[in-house]
Structures are given as structure tokens and as C-alpha cells.
Amino acid sequence: MTSNAEAAPILRWVFRRGHEALTCAVETAVARSSFDVCILPHWDLSVGTVEHFSAPASALRRHAEIASRLRQAGWVAEYGAGCTS
Numbered sequence: 001m002t003s004n005a006e007a008a009p010i011l012r013w014v015f016r017r018g019h020e021a022l023t024c025a026v027e028t029a030v031a032r033s034s035f036d037v038c039i040l041p042h043w044d045l046s047v048g049t050v051e052h053f054s055a056p057a058s059a060l061r062r063h064a065e066i067a068s069r070l071r072q073a074g075w076v077a078e079y080g081a082g083c084t085s
Contacts, residue, residue, distance in 0.1 A: 007029055010025075010035070012024075013063075014078045016075065020041070037063050
């Protein structure tokens with residue numbers, strides 16, 4: 001993910017399944033005028049992924065798609081918006 005100086009969180013959900021947790025977030029990438037969808041598994045941040053979108057609707061749609069797939073796989077979400085790191 002980008003640093004707080006470059007990113008502003010829009011939406012950040014933590015998903016849990018058993019003892020595992022991962023974060024799925026949408027952030028505004030201020031420096032690039034774009035939107036990032038970030039998936040960060042808490043057990044290994046080095047395998048986190050970031051997808052870039054030019055429109056907020058596209059990023060939010062992708063977040064919803066990921067959240068749906070995670071729920072289908074047995075993950076439970078803790079919802080939040082505008083959370084800080």
C-alpha cells in the first residue's frame with residue numbers, strides 16, 4: 001500500500017476466518033489521481049496485492065466483487081470506512 005502522505009482511505013474491511021485475517025481496502029492514490037484496491041493478508045504482507053483504477057466506481061465495484069468471493073469462501077467481514085492505519 002502507499003504511505004499515508006499519498007493515500008486517503010475510502011473503505012477498509014478486515015475479514016477473518018479462523019485465526020487468519022486479511023484487509024481489503026479502497027484508497028485514493030492522491031499522487032496519481034487514481035484509486036487502489038488493496039488486499040493484505042495479515043499473515044504475510046509481502047504477498048499483498050494492489051489494483052489501480054481511474055474511477056472510484058470501478059474500485060468500489062472490484063472491492064464488492066472481492067468481498068463477495070471472500071464471504072463465499074467462509075470469511076467474515078468487520079466493516080468500517082475511513083479507518084486509519
